[in-house]
Amino acid sequence: MPKVLISDKLSPAAIDIFKQRGVEVDVKTGLERDELIKIIDQYDGLAIRSATKVTQPVIDAAKNLKVVGRAGIGVDNVDIPAATAKGIIVMNTPFGNSITTAEHAIAMMMALARDIPQANASTHAGKWEKSKFMGVEVTAKTLGIIGCGNIGSIVADRALGLRMKVVAFDPFLTPERAQDLGVGKVELDELLTRADFITLHTPLTDKTRNIIDANAIAKMKDGVRIVNCARGGLVVEADLKAALESGKVAGAALDVFEEEPAKENPLFGMENVICTPHLGASTSEAQENVALQVAEQIADYLLTGAVTNAINMPSISADEAPKLSPFVKLADLLGSFAGQLTETGIESVTLEYEGEVAGMNTRALTNAALCGLLKPLLADVNVVSAPVLAKQRDINVEEVKREEPRGVYETYMRLTVKTERQERSVAGTVFSDGKPRLIQVKGMNMEAELGPHMLYVTNEDKPGFIGALGSVLGNAGVNIANFNLGRTGAGADAIALIEVDQEVTEDVLKAVNELPHVRQAKALKF
Template identity: 70%
Template sequence: MAKVLVSDKLSPTAVQIFKDNGVEVDYLPDLGKDKDKLLEVIGQYDGLAIRSATKVTEKILAAATNLKVIGRAGIGVDNVDIPAATAKGIIVMNTPFGNSITTAEHAISLMLALARQIPEADASTRASKWEKNRFMGVEVTNKTLGLIGAGNIGSIVADRALGLKMKVVAYDPFLTPERAIDLGIEKVELDDLLARADFITLHTPLIDATRNILNAEAFKKMKDGVRVINCARGGLIDEAALKDALESGKVAGAALDVFLEEPAKENPLFNMPNVICTPHLGASTTEAQENVALQVAEQISAYLNTGEVINALNFPSISAEEAPKLTPFVKLAEMLGSFAGQLTETAIKGIRIEFEGDVAELNTKPMVAAALNGVLKPLLGDVNMVSAPVLAKDRGIAVETVNREQHGAYDNYIRLTVITERQERGVAGTVFSGGNPRIIQVKGINLEAELTPNMLYITNEDKPGFIGRLGTLLGTLDINIANFNLGRLEQGKDAIALLSIDSVLSDGQLDEIAALEGVVQAKSLRFNV
């Protein structure tokens, strides 16, 4: 019988789920705070169920000689050393969708509290001031809510706002028009949203593309008297710029559940009279905590009893028998997805993944998950191989797979095509001897290239002198070329250059390359190889 340790406080119902599934469970909710005691006993257990108090360090993992799975009741896994767990073959799971409704409701609650100045009015009344004329609020009915991010939580916020008779506009580069129609909202560009919204709420991950998405320039584009809500991630808003906008009156108020530095104890925004602050309460409801506890118990039990992997952060669902042959193709699929995802800048309508040759006879589900993970990670940030298919479905992305026998020159190959509002972009690859993945075609142009950590992708006009100009410029910019791969449709037509380089390109360097005569597009690509 498998044995699980619950080292943080979990619902009694979750403990019962383990027992009902034939899993022996030790419920020791304070053990996670005692590192020495945890280190002493962890070797007895096949599974570990935690919240945030237990710190699963490399030292703990080294002593976990029988541990097969760690389940985190919640989203964040900062308290788990995932690379060390992966090196030991320990599955790390979380419960990414258990608190979506709770977070969405908190955003709506903050919006309404902001509209009616409820916290300040409460404090004033308790101080026996009775300042009825001071707290003149605004209605949300018929107002425009600007939604930055229309994924799982954002779509729930949109639904609740529509119920309040608000008009909802959304900026999300990867929201398809069809999905927007299904949600009953209007898809717009960011500048349009900033100009039209009476309230703005953020529901997007914190990645390079979204960091400080509301900065000084963004505040200038907003309507006077706009109100801003953030229950997503600290760092999405430039806090200094927000303070300036509040002081000038450009922003009438802000409600913040997250901050750049947490725990937030000395934030200048705390002193602003028109700001509501809460201590990262987005997931803090009885129901949400119960949901994630039950989910993690079900997930750990399923893995220990049947090998089923749900919401894994560090491993696809591959059996021990499949692993040797399947693993290099999973790696190839993720790289193809990452290649396409880094080149995609508009809403994705569909993704088609074609398997040809012997690979089509394998279990392709892990490869599909890996490919989707590769496509979505550059766009969404917080994605893993298991959550990627769910996120794709939530965003209305149609995923098609095609399996067929070998027809071309390669024994095995995978082709991934991203379908956007503007175009279809395909990239194909294969696995050579030794398990090394290779790109063999991009946008219908044949070329063979190994993917390396830092790469430069260029589409250009096939004209004499271009390669020389490019090489000279890269030398001038002190960029060393490790490998130079070329392909073209035909003489004088579209061509591609895919270069392995020894350093990360700066924005300035990339701008100079993009301005070079003959360059149609230049992108800096990065791969985890």
């Protein structure tokens, strides 16, 4: 009988589901790290929320652990690379608390507009300071939404119901989707200058970390009000404090913080700041939903091998896995390659399957490709939620299958991404050794195996370029593992795809971009 540990507070309904399905379950909440490490090897599954930290030491001690289920969206508290290396599946429940979180953001905005917490405390103290708490209306004000995905779109709907004007910044928001939502699609700088209220609903990634800093605040209206119910780390707290003290920002409402649990914070005690202890998902309905979902998902995997809402594994059956696995990896790599090079809103994605792969479970492959494509900007995306997120953003996804191969490869997969500005394609195959290879980029033939750290360069095919590029990398102490080239013709467009042994720094990237004949250089990670 499989055994599961529930280490954070979950609805009792989750316990009932495990027992009804024939899974043994223990509930031990509030464990310190060393206490968890001492007992984790007894369990096949671990059900958590945000309090339990599944770190490398915990994973190292988890000799029998097969699955970690997070009741909620974010998996910041799980070391996913370590879990993946150990063969532990990490699942979440991506849509169980969207409405609850969106409603909390609206509630925080209204409280901020009318100084409700401050007025409540004053009245309880018997002060009756009616003239002190002069609020503002939200009607006809402009709400700027940073991140207009599942939660952000619900916030937009509610704000429009309050007769607000809504503008949104989201690289994946298409004009058509924006029109359907009734919001204005704008770039970040325009949002910052137009908004009376700003609310954040984006995951924490390398591109969104510190998105609200002193430079961003300087572009905002005087008297702007900021709401963050998404992730700590999106707002530079020291910069926000300075802006609140100067009056540039009239008020802020925060449900998340750079360090949690937040027992101390530079913003605590400020009269124009409202703080709540990460309550975005804290309603009885949301807790019930995510508890039921995570219990079902963990039980299904432990009893039948079914994988649902996995962060680090596609949804494929046990029978399909051996044959499909290398093609899933190829699809993910193709998507990740294109996603890291995509900087504008995606309109459509086409997956072409030729040869043997055309007869496989291409849905799992397409999901894996979409996951890789969307992950650079949407950290909390998995192979199950990726198609839903693509549909929400009006990204048209198409599959084309040809069972008879037309080229030199027995099996072939090509991903084409059409954005507002351009169309880019990348193709690959799986060789007999089971390893995926890139075989074509932007119509240029090349053969490349993708490593953890890659440098992608588009350039003019001119004499001396390869030597100059090698010199830049050599002078920076960057060792080249593999060097792959492709071109459309002599002296024409060319591509260099270089695997290096360490991460490419911004200084190195800048030096490469400044070389003659270079059109674009980007660092890629896989």
